[in-house]
Amino acid sequence: MRILYVDIDTIRPDHLGCYGYTRNTSPNIDKVAQEAVRFNDYYCSDAPCLPSRAALATGRFGIHTGCVGHGGINAEMRPEGKERGMADFNGRYNLPAVMRRAGMKTASISSFADRHAAWWFNGGFDETYNIGKRGLELGDEVIDLALDWLQRKESIKDWFLHVHVWDPHIPYRTPEEFGKPFENSPLPDPWMNEELLAQHRNSKPGAHSACEVNGYTPAEDIAHPRQITEIKDLSDFKTMIDEYDTGVLFADYNLGKMFDLLREQKIYDETIIIISGDHGECLGEKGAYCEHGEADYITTHIPLIIKWPGCPQNVESNGLHYNVDLLPTLIDMIGNIPPFKCNRVVGKPNPAVYDGESFAPCIKEGKNGGREFLVVSQCAHVCQRAVRFDNWIYIRTYHDGYHLSEADELFDVEKDPHEITNVASLYKDVCWHGAWYLEHWVADNMLSNIYNYHEDPLWSVIAEGGPFHCRGYLQNYCTHLEETGRGNLAKELSEKHPEEFRVSY
Structure with a gap:
């Protein structure tokens, strides 16, 4: 069994053709999607980069692992304590460790662990490759390594390969010679207008606001001329969208080389391909520009495309799922994975406990299915938790990260996917419903904490001085x-x- 996990940093599903985007940003991904199940409501449980991949790798919420931020104590995994053996959880039960137990050669091509000092992410991988640019590498550099790996491992029949490209992430860094493919292409969804932009400039402060796109000042990024520093008018807004889309296209262009090699090796049809990302990107939504700093719909909503040989093709599945659900799903889909064996484990070996729930039937049958609601969090740029249910997202802000956000926000993501109008005051009963979900979720997860910690990491972040990126x-x-x-x-x-x-x- 061969599994290729394509990890596209900062990727919005609504900027991919297979999710309905009319710009040609993703022809190679779209081609895979024609042979796959596409999931429409898939979310990272914890945003942004570090917490999201912690959840993906462990199948556990940040409220359990403690890994919810980008700095301070909650940028770390909670220690396992006296029950830890010679191998910890990430060496036994995380995503690559489980794939290795299933008999696969496991490898990762990513600088993620280096960028965030998240060395636990490498647990379970037989091989890890780091270009060394800490997230500033280009997609062609990553894919060159992937092509070399696939050629060297051509005779291996069972592998799990994680390939991570960063191109849609700021600073926008697509090579100048790639050109400006969308310069003369109108915006597919011209939702921004002068009045709303003026409102953002005059009343939405904070890092990555319209006046300070790159941080807390409009400083020019000389090394990355594509990266816009201020959104003064609708022309600047279009430039920002054009450059983000160019990053998506450049990532897709390079990923296409990898898919083509699989076809040349005559293993494409039998290879399981999973395409997803860590989080989305606000491109003006909620007054945030080139940023993934909230627990909102745009930041937490990510694509998931699964091409699994023998399963339905070119179908979409509706239903709420987390990225923590993927690991239990793969366990179900692969089946008969041997248990972890180690003679040197202190006390009783810890069984694998996941917060994720398998959605294997959705892959096997191409049908709908999912959870009643999701709770997603953000503690790196703000401290927020949000509840996604029905057609709503309810957002509770505990620390606004200097954006002057309202404490309670409610958006109808079907009618208002760009989160323009907070309707919390109009639908108080819906807010109460969301708050009820949230309160019970927090209580249930604190009581069932698998690490026997009973401190909420969100409040630990606030106690340290607030979200890391605004301290x-x-x-x-x-x-x-x-x-x-x-x-x-x-x-x-x-x-x-x-x-x-x-x-x-």
């Missing part, structure tokens, strides 16, 4: 706001975060 910026940012004629926003931020305004980290 220590408030005073200087407020000064910048005053100097750029937005003193009213500086005043509002300093009043909302008085302790953080006075503290210098």
Whole structure:
């Protein structure tokens, strides 16, 4: 059995042709999708990059692993304690470790572990390849390694290969010689208008806002000329979308080389191909530009395409699923995976306990199915939890990351997929419904914590000084706001975060 897991960083499903996008951003991915099951409501349980891949690899929520942020104690996995043997969970029960127990040669081509010091991610892989640019490598550099690996391993019949490309992630870095393929192409969904953009510029502060796309200042990124630094008008907005789409196309172009090699080796038809990502990207939604910093619909909604030989082709499956569900699903689909064996385990060997739930029938039969609701979190840029149910996403903000977000937000993602209008005040009963789901989810997961920790990592992040990506910026940012004629926003931020305004980290 051969499994190719394609991991596209910062990929929005609604910017792929197979999900209905009318720009030709993904011809190679779309071709795979024609032979696959496409999942329409698949979400990362914990955003962004580090927490998402922690959830994917372990099949566990961040509230259990403790890995919910990008810095501080909650950028780490919680220790297993006295029950840990010579091999920890990630050496025994995580995604690549399970694939290895199933008899596969396991390899990863990714700089993710290096970028985030997430060395646990390498657990279970026989081989890991790191280009060494910590996420700034181009797709062709990654795919060249993948092609070399596939050629060297051509005689191996059982493997699991994880290939990670970063091209849609900021800074937009597609080579200049690739051109500007969408420069003369109108936006497929011109949802942004001058009035909304002006509202974002005047009332939505914070990192990656319309006035400060790259962080807390509009500093130019000389090394990456494609990366826009400020959205002043609709022309800038289109440029941003064009460059994001170019990154998607460049990733797809290089992935196509890998799919073609599988065809040349005459193993494409029998190879299981899984295409997904870690999180999406707000491109103006909720006033965030080139950012994946909230627990909102756009950030947490990711594609999932599974081509499994012998299973339905060119079908879509509706139903709510998490990325933590993928590991139990693969266990079900592969079947008869031997248990972990080790003679040197302290106490009783810990059985594999996953938060994920298998959706194998959706792959085997191409039918709908999923959970009643999902709870997703973000603690790296803001501290939020959100509940996705029916046609709604309810977002509860505990720390706004200096964006002046409202504490409660509700969006109808079917009618308002770009999250333009917060309808929380109009549908209080729906908000209460979402809050009820959230309260019970937190209580149930704290009580069932598999690490026997009973501290909520979200509150640990707040106790450390707030989300990692905004710590220590408030005073200087407020000064910048005053100097750029937005003193009213500086005043509002300093009043909302008085302790953080006075503290210098």
